[in-house]
Amino acid sequence: MSNSQIIVGLEIGTSKVCVAVGEVSENQVVNIIGLGQAKSRGVRKGEIIDVALAEEDVRNAIVEAEQVADVEIRSVFLGVTGSHIRGFNNTGVHPVVSADREITTSDIQDVIKNAKAINLPTDHSVVHVIRQHFRVDGQDGVLNPEGMLGAKIEVDVHVVSGRYNRLQNPIRLVNGLHLEVDNISSCALASSLAILSPEQKELGTLVIDLGAGVTEYAVYSAGVIKHTGVLAVGGDHVSNDLAYGLKVPLARAEQLKIDHGSAVIDPEAGDREIDLSNDSLIPGRQVNLGHMQKIMSMRLQETFELIARDIGQAGLIEYLRAGVVLCGGGARIPHITRLAREVFNLPVAIGRASTVSGIKNALDEPEFATPVGLIKFGVFQSQANPRRAGFGRAIRRQVAALFGR
Amino acid sequence: MKNSTKPAPNANPVIRLLGLGEAGVKLVETLAMIGPGGIETYSLDTDNRSLARCHQSQAFLLGQAIPCGLGTGGDSALARAAVESDSEQLAGIVRGADLVFIVAGMGGGTGTGAASFLANLAKEAGALVVGVAATPFDCEGIRRCNQASGGVRDLKQVADAVFHFPNQNVVLMEGANVSLHEALDIANRHLCEAVLGVSRMLLDSGMLNVSFGDLQAALRGRHSLGSVVHVDASGDDRAAAAVRKLLTHPAALGGEALQEASTLLVHLSGENITMAEIVAVTDAIGSHVTKANLVVGASEPGSDGAGLQVTVVIAHTAKLAEPGQEQAKVHPDQTGQASGLGFSGSFSVPDTGSYLDLGKGAGGTSRGSFAYTPPAPTADALTPECREDLIRVAAKEETNRKKRQKIVQEMLPLEIVSKGRFEKSEPTIHQGEDLDQPTYIRRGAVLN
Ligand SMILES: Nc1nc2c(ncn2[C@@H]2O[C@H](COP(=O)(O)OP(=O)(O)O)[C@@H](O)[C@H]2O)c(=O)[nH]1
Numbered sequence: 001m002s003n004s005q006i007i008v009g010l011e012i013g014t015s016k017v018c019v020a021v022g023e024v025s026e027n028q029v030v031n032i033i034g035l036g037q038a039k040s041r042g043v044r045k046g047e048i049i050d051v052a053l054a055e056e057d058v059r060n061a062i063v064e065a066e067q068v069a070d071v072e073i074r075s076v077f078l079g080v081t082g083s084h085i086r087g088f089n090n091t092g093v094h095p096v097v098s099a100d101r102e103i104t105t106s107d108i109q110d111v112i113k114n115a116k117a118i119n120l121p122t123d124h125s126v127v128h129v130i131r132q133h134f135r136v137d138g139q140d141g142v143l144n145p146e147g148m149l150g151a152k153i154e155v156d157v158h159v160v161s162g163r164y165n166r167l168q169n170p171i172r173l174v175n176g177l178h179l180e181v182d183n184i185s186s187c188a189l190a191s192s193l194a195i196l197s198p199e200q201k202e203l204g205t206l207v208i209d210l211g212a213g214v215t216e217y218a219v220y221s222a223g224v225i226k227h228t229g230v231l232a233v234g235g236d237h238v239s240n241d242l243a244y245g246l247k248v249p250l251a252r253a254e255q256l257k258i259d260h261g262s263a264v265i266d267p268e269a270g271d272r273e274i275d276l277s278n279d280s281l282i283p284g285r286q287v288n289l290g291h292m293q294k295i296m297s298m299r300l301q302e303t304f305e306l307i308a309r310d311i312g313q314a315g316l317i318e319y320l321r322a323g324v325v326l327c328g329g330g331a332r333i334p335h336i337t338r339l340a341r342e343v344f345n346l347p348v349a350i351g352r353a354s355t356v357s358g359i360k361n362a363l364d365e366p367e368f369a370t371p372v373g374l375i376k377f378g379v380f381q382s383q384a385n386p387r388r389a390g391f392g393r394a395i396r397r398q399v400a401a402l403f404g405r
Numbered sequence: 406m407k408n409s410t411k412p413a414p415n416a417n418p419v420i421r422l423l424g425l426g427e428a429g430v431k432l433v434e435t436l437a438m439i440g441p442g443g444i445e446t447y448s449l450d451t452d453n454r455s456l457a458r459c460h461q462s463q464a465f466l467l468g469q470a471i472p473c474g475l476g477t478g479g480d481s482a483l484a485r486a487a488v489e490s491d492s493e494q495l496a497g498i499v500r501g502a503d504l505v506f507i508v509a510g511m512g513g514g515t516g517t518g519a520a521s522f523l524a525n526l527a528k529e530a531g532a533l534v535v536g537v538a539a540t541p542f543d544c545e546g547i548r549r550c551n552q553a554s555g556g557v558r559d560l561k562q563v564a565d566a567v568f569h570f571p572n573q574n575v576v577l578m579e580g581a582n583v584s585l586h587e588a589l590d591i592a593n594r595h596l597c598e599a600v601l602g603v604s605r606m607l608l609d610s611g612m613l614n615v616s617f618g619d620l621q622a623a624l625r626g627r628h629s630l631g632s633v634v635h636v637d638a639s640g641d642d643r644a645a646a647a648v649r650k651l652l653t654h655p656a657a658l659g660g661e662a663l664q665e666a667s668t669l670l671v672h673l674s675g676e677n678i679t680m681a682e683i684v685a686v687t688d689a690i691g692s693h694v695t696k697a698n699l700v701v702g703a704s705e706p707g708s709d710g711a712g713l714q715v716t717v718v719i720a721h722t723a724k725l726a727e728p729g730q731e732q733a734k735v736h737p738d739q740t741g742q743a744s745g746l747g748f749s750g751s752f753s754v755p756d757t758g759s760y761l762d763l764g765k766g767a768g769g770t771s772r773g774s775f776a777y778t779p780p781a782p783t784a785d786a787l788t789p790e791c792r793e794d795l796i797r798v799a800a801k802e803e804t805n806r807k808k809r810q811k812i813v814q815e816m817l818p819l820e821i822v823s824k825g826r827f828e829k830s831e832p833t834i835h836q837g838e839d840l841d842q843p844t845y846i847r848r849g850a851v852l853n
């Protein structure tokens with residue numbers, strides 16, 4: 001217990017701000033001990049548009065998480081998203097210089113350094129450089145080339161970058177609440193860390209996080225991340241389309257979507273009407289269920305098609321041998337797996353944060369994939385970087401009390 | 406403003422005019438020829454061929470490395486990359502300016518992709534930034550139109566104001582038989598007037614001067630989207646004729662646009678303008694205004710004969726709906742007849758101390774912060790002649806209704822629906838398609 005570590009994940013989402021508190025044991029087992037949530041009012045398409053509101057919502061979520069987990073949160077791993085985030089692959093090349101052509105650690109460091117030398121637009125900065133595989137003299141799929149013989153060593157990396165200013169916005173907001181940001185992670189990466197098993201990563205899986213403001217996706221194959229993307233389209237668009245098509249206020253459309261929504265058109269629904277006569281806002285109105293399903297299914301189908309096209313262009317469809325896994329609030333839409341199966345022609349499942357234990361709620365609900373994944377991201381970071389003390393600097397209240405803080 | 410270049414109190418403001426992309430370059434070239442002196446003009450394009458045509462303004466090739474003078478082929482991301490790579494030199498161009506106009510045709514690559522970036526540089530340099538944008542004819546296709554509306558929104562997010570002229574308005578005004586060449590000429594005249602009207606107000610020493618401070622107070626930080634109406638009339642009753650043309654101008658929406666405006670800049674120019682004429686024009690406009698701040702200027706033209714020219718800059722400031730206010734969101738009715746201004750809440754412009762500030766005295770009722778229900782076109786507010794004109798315009802339209810109908814139904818409501826929830830965020834443009842707009846509409850599904 002005394003050697004366990006507290007790691008906190010924070011997602012400032014478009015529909016909700018969510019804080020997950022994880023306790024990480026010495027042998028790196030993650031146990032979720034607290035969750036805090038607040039309705040998000042200052043975010044659109046994954047990015048902060050109203051600092052004051054967002055700040056209040058983040059503060060409330062943090063306070064709730066502190067109470068539930070009984071910890072004092074001092075720093076967080078922060079999820080970042082938005083249409084400005086880009087994912088692409090890069091390759092570093094390095095000639096092996098030693099006389100005997102044996103690859104050394106310094107060769108490996110050099111080739112990775114070369115892969116990190118990326119020509120980004122001036123206002124972009126790197127969020128992640130994730131190592132994929134090495135190649136030694138053209139031989140593919142080398143996991144660790146140290147000690148191998150060769151003349152040329154290459155490494156492929158997946159780079160995630162974003163606009164500097166837009167990455168800074170949530171960081172500044174968090175800092176303004178006197179919290180430190182341990183590190184930032186793309187939400188797509190975080191969600192995939194929470195819900196994919198090593199087998200799924202190995203076989204090849206597409207993870208899609210269907211949020212309110214953005215839809216994020218990541219492709220794994222052969223154990224490494226191959227591709228990531230963000231579409232600034234989400235559940236808000238579904239609701240907006242419904243509001244427009246059914247001529248109801250947006251808030252009503254959101255409710256209709258949750259109460260009666262479907263990702264596919266049910267021929268039975270036909271001309272059924274939903275009676276809104278008890279509605280105080282728009283009394284005496286009826287809404288046609290068939291229209292509703294049509295509007296929804298078209299938007300959702302388009303979203304999947306855009307992703308399928310992108311992944312197809314990256315040549316990755318045939319690598320998805322473990323199919324597609326959905327998470328985010330949109331994964332709750334009835335028949336969403338059926339629609340995805342039709343578009344991708346692959347098996348589709350709903351993701352669960354199976355790789356951690358703890359509060360059941362956090363693990364079963366698809367919309368908590370990101371905050372839970374951020375904790376896992378934190379665990380990887382602290383493993384990779386053990387010297388950087390103070391990761392997830394939250395301390396147990398009892399301990400704090402003991403030392404009279 | 407910058408202390409080093411701060412003008413002496415009565416010195417003219419430094420105005421720079423930047424034309425972007427093919428359409429922008431053409432417009433700036435024209436303006437450099439006919440505009441008032443003292444405006445510095447620049448033509449910027451990714452395309453060498455377009456720059457080769459410019460003689461009046463200073464040419465600047467965007468993206469020397471890529472696309473190295475070959476144009477963008479409609480790829481706005483490429484244009485964006487090009488301006489980003491040139492940002493240092495471009496910052497030099499806008500440095501020290503008080504007012505920067507960014508003129509572009511939206512829907513192609515260069516103007517669409519680069520305008521907002523340039524606007525941002527100018528803002529960072531401390532200038533008041535006014536965008537002037539042409540948007541495509543309907544017949545250029547829905548994809549181009551979508552790309553254009555995304556470009557306008559991008560620009561609006563950065564610029565203090567964007568004056569927007571849909572080329573399609575020319576078809577509405579002149580009928581479908583107008584030649585393309587003529588149509589572009591007419592559109593260009595309107596676009597030029599946006600720039601000229603504003604510059605004349607600031608630079609001409611006329612009877613009623615409008616200062617740069619007035620303009621700043623009216624526009625700065627408002628991110629308003631507006632349109633420019635320019636009409637001319639001659640003859641005995643030139644003021645009444647000008648008013649009639651004004652109210653039947655497509656951009657005035659039969660006066661509705663005036664009603665919802667937050668700022669109106671009215672500029673009259675003509676020989677021997679009488680007080681009665683100024684009053685006739687401003688009264689007629691004032692009677693349609695409910696809450697706008699009206700800024701009026703008048704000057705004598707250098708040459709232009711006996712005509713009276715009236716330029717009205719109509720700016721709308723769409724406020725983000727308050728949470729909960731969204732619930733009262735208005736949707737257009739089946740005819741697609743609706744206002745895109747459903748979110749303009751109550752809004753008062755500080756008194757700018759302009760010469761005539763008719764907005765308040767005009768007997769208009771200020772709207773509360775409740776959503777706006779589009780009224781039927783206010784036909785009875787119009788004089789019989791106006792109504793006739795409107796009917797005539799509509800009748801001209803009738804001939805090619807059938808062909809146009811589909812596009813109109815798709816385009817008009819789209820502009821409107823996408824605003825509310827996504828107003829403050831960057832539009833989601835994916836390969837030229839505006840994904841903020843409902844899929845079922847973009848894909849042409851019918852709900853029967
Ligand atoms: N009013 C006007 N609009 C134009 C003119 N030329 C092009 N446009 C419009 O501007 C849009 C963008 O075209 P263009 O300026 O050629 O694109 P760019 O050079 O890639 O920025 C087109 O879709 C046209 O609708 C022009 O001379 N006048």
Ligand SMILES: Nc1ncnc2c1ncn2[C@@H]1O[C@H](COP(=O)(O)OP(=O)(O)O)[C@@H](O)[C@H]1O
Nearest residue numbers: 013014015016211212213235328329330332367
């Ligand atoms: N049962 C449901 N049916 C349809 N949509 C749902 C349902 N539950 C949640 N959603 C939608 O999921 C979105 C929220 O997902 P979430 O992953 O929490 O978003 P974010 O991370 O962007 O805050 C909202 O658009 C919400 O409408």
Ligand SMILES: [Mg+2]
Nearest residue numbers: 013211328370
């Ligand atoms: Mg999310």
Ligand SMILES: [Mg+2]
Nearest residue numbers: 427452476513
């Ligand atoms: Mg061009």
